Amino acid sequence: MALFARTPVAPLEYSRTLWMRLWVGAVMVFLYAPLIVLMIFSFNDSKRNVVWRGFTTKYYEKALGNDQLVEALINSLTIAALATIVSLVLGAVAAVMLWRFRFPLKSAVDGTISLPIIVPEICLGVAFLMFFAAVNWPTDLIWPFNLGAITVAHITFCFPFVTMVVRSRLATFNREQEEAAKDLGASEWQVFRDVLIPHIKPALVAGALLSFTLSLDDFVITYFTSGPDTITFPVKVYSMVRFSVTPEVNAASTLLIILTVALTFVALKLQGVKAIAETH
Amino acid sequence: MAEQDWKANKGVFAAVSLPTLFWIILFFLVPMAIVWLYSFGENKGLTEIDISGTLDNYKRATEWLYLTIFGKSFAVAALVTLICLIIGFPVAMAITFASEKWRPWLLLGIMLPFWTNLLIRTYALMMLLGTQGFANKGLGALWEGTSWIKTLVGLQPLPTWEPVQLLFNNFAVVFGLVYVHLPFMVLPLYAALDRLDRSLIEASLDLGAGHFRTIMRIVVPLAAPGIVAGVMITLIPALGAYLTPDLMGGTDSQMIANVIERQFKKANDWPFGAALSFLLIYAMFALIAIQSMRKKVPEVR
Numbered sequence: 001m002a003l004f005a006r007t008p009v010a011p012l013e014y015s016r017t018l019w020m021r022l023w024v025g026a027v028m029v030f031l032y033a034p035l036i037v038l039m040i041f042s043f044n045d046s047k048r049n050v051v052w053r054g055f056t057t058k059y060y061e062k063a064l065g066n067d068q069l070v071e072a073l074i075n076s077l078t079i080a081a082l083a084t085i086v087s088l089v090l091g092a093v094a095a096v097m098l099w100r101f102r103f104p105l106k107s108a109v110d111g112t113i114s115l116p117i118i119v120p121e122i123c124l125g126v127a128f129l130m131f132f133a134a135v136n137w138p139t140d141l142i143w144p145f146n147l148g149a150i151t152v153a154h155i156t157f158c159f160p161f162v163t164m165v166v167r168s169r170l171a172t173f174n175r176e177q178e179e180a181a182k183d184l185g186a187s188e189w190q191v192f193r194d195v196l197i198p199h200i201k202p203a204l205v206a207g208a209l210l211s212f213t214l215s216l217d218d219f220v221i222t223y224f225t226s227g228p229d230t231i232t233f234p235v236k237v238y239s240m241v242r243f244s245v246t247p248e249v250n251a252a253s254t255l256l257i258i259l260t261v262a263l264t265f266v267a268l269k270l271q272g273v274k275a276i277a278e279t280h
Numbered sequence: 281m282a283e284q285d286w287k288a289n290k291g292v293f294a295a296v297s298l299p300t301l302f303w304i305i306l307f308f309l310v311p312m313a314i315v316w317l318y319s320f321g322e323n324k325g326l327t328e329i330d331i332s333g334t335l336d337n338y339k340r341a342t343e344w345l346y347l348t349i350f351g352k353s354f355a356v357a358a359l360v361t362l363i364c365l366i367i368g369f370p371v372a373m374a375i376t377f378a379s380e381k382w383r384p385w386l387l388l389g390i391m392l393p394f395w396t397n398l399l400i401r402t403y404a405l406m407m408l409l410g411t412q413g414f415a416n417k418g419l420g421a422l423w424e425g426t427s428w429i430k431t432l433v434g435l436q437p438l439p440t441w442e443p444v445q446l447l448f449n450n451f452a453v454v455f456g457l458v459y460v461h462l463p464f465m466v467l468p469l470y471a472a473l474d475r476l477d478r479s480l481i482e483a484s485l486d487l488g489a490g491h492f493r494t495i496m497r498i499v500v501p502l503a504a505p506g507i508v509a510g511v512m513i514t515l516i517p518a519l520g521a522y523l524t525p526d527l528m529g530g531t532d533s534q535m536i537a538n539v540i541e542r543q544f545k546k547a548n549d550w551p552f553g554a555a556l557s558f559l560l561i562y563a564m565f566a567l568i569a570i571q572s573m574r575k576k577v578p579e580v581r
Binding site: 027028031032033035037038041051089101102109112115116118122123126128129134152153155156159219220234241242249253260261268 | 283284285286289291292293295296297299300301303304307308309310311312314315318367370371373374386388389390392393395396397398399400401403404405406407408412414459462463516517519520522523527537540541544550553554557558560561564568
C-alpha cells in the first residue's frame with residue numbers, strides 16, 4: 001500500500017487501496033488485452049495467425065485491396081452517417097415533444113418510444129425482415145438507395161437513445177430563457193434555433209456519437225435486413241470469421257477500432273471527457 | 281412554468297409530434313404487429329403463410345426441447361449477470377471514490393470497449409481462447425511450472441500439457457457474454473454510487489463497522505436501485521444474445537436467439553420463429569414488471 005501512497009489513505013479513498021487498484025487493473029487488462037493482441041497480430045507475417053512470425057503490413061494491403069470488404073466498410077459508414085443525421089433530428093424532436101407538451105396518451109407514447117431499446121435485437125431484426133418482405137420493399141435500387149432498408153432499421157433503434165440523452169439535458173433547461181427570448185420578439189423557430197439548440201448541444205454530440213457507434217456496431221438487425229448486394233462491415237467480417245481466422249480480419253478490425261477511438265477523441269475534444277461520461 | 285397543454289400551441293405540437301409518431305408507428309409498431317400476427321399463422325407451401333389464428337406455434341414452443349432452451353438461456357443470462365455484478369461492483373466503487381482527475385479517464389476506460397464493435401470484440405476473444413491462443417499458452421506455462429516445482433521437491437512430474445478446449449463450449453459463451461456485458465453493469469452501478477451520501481459511509485466507519493460490513497449494510501441497500509438497473513441492463517441483452525453463443529458456443533450451447541434465427545434462415549418456419557420472438561419479448565416484459573413491482577414495495581411500507 002505504501003508503494004503508491006504519499007499521503008496516508010483516507011477511509012473513503014477506496015481507489016487508493018492496493019487490492020482495489022489490482023482489481024481495476026485486472027479488469028482493464030481483461031477488457032483491453034484481447035483487443036491489443038488482435039491489433040498486434042494484424043502485423044503478423046503468418047497465414048494461420050497463431051504464432052508470431054515477423055512484422056508485415058501486407059494484410060493491410062490485402063484488406064484494403066479486398067473490394068468486397070472495402071465496399072462493406074463504405075456501406076457501413078454511409079448507413080451510420082445517414083442513420084445518425086435522421087436519429088438526431090427525430091430524437092431531438094421527440095425529446096422536445098415529451099418535455100414541453102402535455103397531451104393525451106402521453107405515457108403510452110413515452111413508453112413506445114423507449115421500447116426499441118428494450119426489445120431484444122433478434123426480435124427487432126425478425127420484425128424488420130417480415131416487414132420489408134410484407135411491404136415488398138424494393139431491393140434492386142442503385143447505391144446508396146439500396147441501403148434504405150438497413151438505414152430505416154438503424155434509425156428505429158438509434159433515435160430512442162438520442163431522445164433519452166436529449167431529454168435528460170432538457171431537464172436542466174431554464175424556461176425563463178425561452179420566455180425572455182419570446183419577450184424580446186423571437187419566434188418559436190428562433191427560440192428553438194438560438195436558445196434551445198445551443199443548450200442541448202452537448203447531448204446532441206453525445207447522441208450523435210452513440211447513434212453512429214450503435215449503427216456501425218450492429219450485426220443482428222443488419223443480418224436480417226440486408227439483401228445479397230447490401231453487405232455491411234459487421235456482416236462481412238462475420239462471414240470471414242465463420243470461414244477462417246486470417247490476419248486480414250485483424251487488419252480490417254484494427255482499422256475500425258482506430259476509427260472508433262478517433263471518433264471518441266473528436267467527441268472528447270468537442271465536449272470534454274466529463275460531459276461525455278455523464279451522458280451515459 | 282410546467283408542461284404546456286398541446287392545444288395551447290397546436291402548430292409547434294404538430295411539428296414535433298408528427299415525425300416522431302409517424303416513424304414509431306410505421307417502422308416499429310407495424311413491424312411488431314406483423315410478427316405478432318404471423319405467430320398465429322401456419323406455413324402453406326414454401327413461401328405462403330396463412331394467418332389462421334392457430335395456437336399451434338405456441339403449443340410447439342412449450343415442447344420440452346424449447347423449454348430447456350428457454351431455461352438454459354435464462355440460466356446463462358443470470359450467471360453472466362451475477363459474474364458481471366461481482367466483477368463490476370468493486371470497479372464502480374473504485375471509480376466513484378477516485379480522484380477528480382482520474383474518474384473521467386477510468387469511466388472512459390470502461391466505455392471505450394462498449395463503443396468498439398461487438399463482432400470485433402468477440403473475434404478478439406476467439407483468437408485468445410483458441411487451442412493455440414494465449415490463454416492456452418498461459419495455462420500451459422503454469423502447468424509446466426507446477427510440474428517443474430514438483431520435480432524440484434522430488435515428486436513425480438505432471439503428465440505433459442494437453443491444450444484444453446476453451447472455445448466452442450458453454451464456458452466460452454459465459455466468458456464471452458461477461459466480456460461483452462461488463463460495461464453495461466459498471467455504468468449504472470457507478471451512477472447509483474455517485475449519488476450516495478458519503479457522510480453515511482463515514483458515519484458507519486466512525487461507529488466501528490468494518491469496510492466490508494459498511495458496504496454490505498450501508499452501500500448496497502442505498503445503491504439498490506442502481507444495482508437493480510445494472511442487473512436489468514445486463515440481464516436483458518444477455519438473454520437475447522445471438523452473436524456470442526453463435527460464434528463461441530458449441531452444438532449444445534445454443535440460446536433462444538439462435539433458435540429464432542434458425543426458424544428464419546435454415547428451417548424456414550416463420551410463424552414458429554415469430555411465436556418464439558414474442559415469447560422472448562413477453563419474458564422481457566415480465567422481468568421489467570417484476571422490477572417495477574420491487575420498486576414500489578418500500579413506498580408502501
